[in-house]
Amino acid sequence: MKLARIVRKFNPQCLILAGGPDIQYKHSDRSQMYSMVDILVEHDGEIPFRKILGKVLKGDLNFEDIPGIIILGKAGVIETGKSENIPRFTRSPWLENKEMFEKIAAEIRSRNELLRIIYETNRGCPYSCSYCNWGSSANSKVRQFDLRNILSELEWLKTLSIDEIMIGDANFGILERDVEIAKKFTIFNENEKKLVIILNPAKNMDRELLRL
Ligand code: B12
Ligand code: SF4
Numbered sequence: 397m398k399l400a401r402i403v404r405k406f407n408p409q410c411l412i413l414a415g416g417p418d419i420q421y422k423h424s425d426r427s428q429m430y431s432m433v434d435i436l437v438e439h440d441g442e443i444p445f446r447k448i449l450g451k452v453l454k455g456d457l458n459f460e461d462i463p464g465i466i467i468l469g470k471a472g473v474i475e476t477g478k479s480e481n482i483p484r485f486t487r488s489p490w491l492e493n494k495e496m497f498e499k500i501a502a503e504i505r506s507r508n509e510l511l512r513i514i515y516e517t518n519r520g521c522p523y524s525c526s527y528c529n530w531g532s533s534a535n536s537k538v539r540q541f542d543l544r545n546i547l548s549e550l551e552w553l554k555t556l557s558i559d560e561i562m563i564g565d566a567n568f569g570i571l572e573r574d575v576e577i578a579k580k581f582t583i584f585n586e587n588e589k590k591l592v593i594i595l596n597p598a599k600n601m602d603r604e605l606l607r608l
Contacts, residue, residue: 397414397429397430397432397433400412400414400432400433400494401432403432404432405546409434409495411434411448411457412432412433412434412435413433413434413435413436413437413448414430414435414436414437415436415437415438415441415444415445416432416441417446417530419436419438421436421438421466421564426461426466426468426473427468427472427473431468432465434468434469434470435448435459435465435466435467435468436465436466436468437464437466438465438466438479438480439463439464439481440480440481440482440519441545442482443464443479443480443481443482444462444463444464444465444479444480447462448465451531455606457458459476460474460476461476462476463476463477463478463479463480464473464476464477464478464479464480474532481539482539483539484539484540484542484544485516485519485539485540485541485542485545486545487542487545488542488545488548488549490549490552490553491545491548491549491552492520494552494589497556498556498599501556501558505557510560510581511556511558511559511560512558512559512560512561512562513553513558513560513561513562514562514564515549515561515562515563515564515572516541516554516563516564516565517540517541517546517563517565517568517577518538518539518540518541518565518570519538519539519541519565520536520537520538520539520566521536521566521567521569522536522538522567523539523566523592523599524536530566538567538570538571539582540571540573540597543573543576543577546577547576547577547580550577550580550581550583550584551583554583554584554586554587557587557588557589559586559589559591560591560592560593560594561581561591561592561593561594562593562594562595563594563595563596565595565596567596567597567598567599568596568598568608569595569597569598569604569605569608570598574608575607575608578608581593
């Protein structure tokens, strides 16, 4: 928010968006807390963010018809209803943007820094811990990323000689197919470098975790 305040100071016309798990979307004081922000994007960002950019490109600054956002304007707070989430992740942002990631990886390696990525195989969580916006109703279904894409992505990531993969899933191991994904990770053993994998295992699943 500090950064948003600085941007606002030097460019009062700049459209400022915020999103992600750290925002307190339902806070009674949200318009004050985020007074330097124009729009809060709750839940998944892919669809609303693209729609917002599409409108900006056309010079249309009325965002009230984009579902799932909270507009913090001078006229007050406008909530635009249930957000639009991608129901099944059939596309691969990694493979579709291979060249860009390969360029970034080469740059990081040229600085002798570690190559670390955050990697999702599914999104959502069926539990409802009160402090966490993942267990909220909009994100309570576990939505899977396409298994064929995952297997191809791991083959490609192996060629990048990644140092660390942080699995972003809330509960890796919750799906039967996660065993197949875990097995696929063994291809990284063929690399000279040791790959570090960080994961949050599914709850109450000691036996399944041992299988992984
Ligand atoms: C990787 C990770 C970390 C890494 C981050 C590394 C990095 N450089 O980014 C590390 C280990 C540092 C970390 C630390 C912490 N984390 Co963490 N982390 C995660 C994890 C596993 C993955 C995040 C991720 O990249 N997801 C994948 C992306 C695609 O999803 P996303 O971030 O949600 O983004 C989507 C939308 O939220 C939205 N969006 C996000 N940002 C924005 C911004 C804009 C402008 C827009 C329009 C949209 C948008 O669009 C994206 C696409 O849909 C999540 C769990 C999870 N799976 O999300 C927990 C999670 C976010 N962390 C959590 C917590 C509690 C923490 C810590 C506070 C832990 C602690 N006690 O220290 C710290 C806080 C660090 C900080 N300064 O904020 C909680 C948040 C709970 C909540 N607020 O509801 C989560 C949800 C895990 C959990 N259930 O406990 N974390
Ligand atoms: S199990 Fe983890 S991700 Fe799921 S609701 Fe609880 S804290 Fe959030």
